[in-house]
Amino acid sequence: MKKISLIQKLEVYKKEFHEISKSIIQPDIISDYKQYKTLLKKYSKLEKIVSIYEEYKKKLVLLEEINFVLENDSDTEIKEFALTEKNKILENLSSLERESSNFLSSKKENTTEDHRNAILELRSGTGGDEACLFVEDILRMYTMYFKKSGWKYKIIHAQKGGIKGYKEIILDINGEDGVYGNLRLESGVHRVQRIPKTESQGRVHTSAITVAVLPKVKDIEVNINLSDIKKDTFRSSGSGGQHVNKTESAVRLTHIPSKITVECQQERSQHKNFEKAISVLRSRIYQNEKEKRLKKISMKRKSLISTGDRSVKIRTYNYPRNRVTDHRIHKSIYDLTGFMNGNIQEMINFLKLFEKK
Known part of the structure; x- marks a missing residue:
């Protein structure tokens, strides 16, 4: 899954999360128990994917910074350290992508049957x-x-x-x-x-x-x-x-x-x-x-x-x-x-x- 494409998909859920965040504090929603319960469940599910999304964006920024160091810094020791950090970030990104993929595939499955x-x-x-x-x-x-x-x-x-x-x-x-x-x-x-x-x-x-x-x-x-x-x-x-x-x-x-x-x-x-x-x-x-x-x-x-x-x-x-x-x-x-x-x-x-x- 391409990183830009993944971010675009996750941004849709972030937007939905913020909309629900505003809705569940409205008096007319709170007074409607069924609607409030439904929105609260959606809020809890989306909260996790939004957390993954924010972490994913931070890691991408760090990856850009480290790539800049690797391309422009001449200090061998710093470059070695940067390369080690890059490998760690790539592992983290891969793990976050898997979590995101599982969430997106489960959302797709739920749309069809659940x-x-x-x-x-x-x-x-x-x-x-x-x-x-x-x-x-x-x-x-x-x-x-x-x-x-x-x-x-x-x-x-x-x-x-x-x-x-x-x-x-x-x-x-x-x-x-x-x-x-x-x-x-x-x-x-x-x-x-x-x-x-x-x-x-x-x-x-x-x-x-x-x-x-x-x-x-x-x-x-x-x-x-x-x-x-x-x-x-x-x-x-x-x-x-x-x-x-x-x-x-x-x-x-x-x-x-x-x-x-x-x-x-x-x-x-x-x-x-x-x-x-x-x-x-x-x-x-x-x-x-x-x-x-x-x-x-x-x-x-x-x-x-x-x-x-x-x-x-x-x-x-x-x-x-x-x-x-x-x-x-x-x-x-x-x-x-x-x-x-x-x-x-x-x-x-x-x-x-x-x-x-």
Whole structure:
């Protein structure tokens, strides 16, 4: 990256930083909690890159001065010292360029995906009724996290378990702070180790569920040909009183080329269920194509942390030891109760930090 070009790019962020600095002290901004919180997050992120920018400019000035000494001074000892200092400055500049490059590339990536809203899919796996109960527990964990984050969610599709809990549940999540960027590393197999309520002898059982986080995409990004979709309607099995027994409002869509199937039965209107199902189908097709691309470059990746591979066991929730462990980063938190009450941001932050290494 050319030095002049880099400075020009960083100056854009410096300008944005100063604009935000002026904004966050304005009374009308301070009184608007959501806006103030959003600007404060941007301020913190930009503060670091502005610090790098200022340091980078100082090193360039020093480099010019040392080059002048090397070209014009005749004293051998001074020139030797200047050459040593020049090498140090070049190393510093190279390090600052790498940091800047990482920031710029992450900004570019965030522009394409991390800022998006998300579709969250939870499905029971091994463990029968206990897995269905754990889906319900994880659903509660996430919805409490959404509340803490100021996000809104709607249930798109829900399939009840045999006794309690859910075999499958799909949520549409919307917020202002990069929903997908925070949730995308949650995709994978979540395992629970605990004594089920139905266990009479007090033995610890292991069950598992799968979590899939999909970025929400617009119709202009994924063009679905309606002739490629098979539509089936059926009577909803969910709540809704007498209505669900009289009309076939539930919708099942099958995308023939990819064989992806989506169901939606939460709305009373077949038209609304169709719209929601199309939204989920679009996200799944988008994610499917993305995963195909990632597989092609998987050998170059450092870890599975950001592949979104739903077959990989990523986390264990151990109730007897009050511990939650993320196996990708070997991080354990000994406050499972708090974690299940939505306090998951610490783990998400560790995952993001590890991903950048």
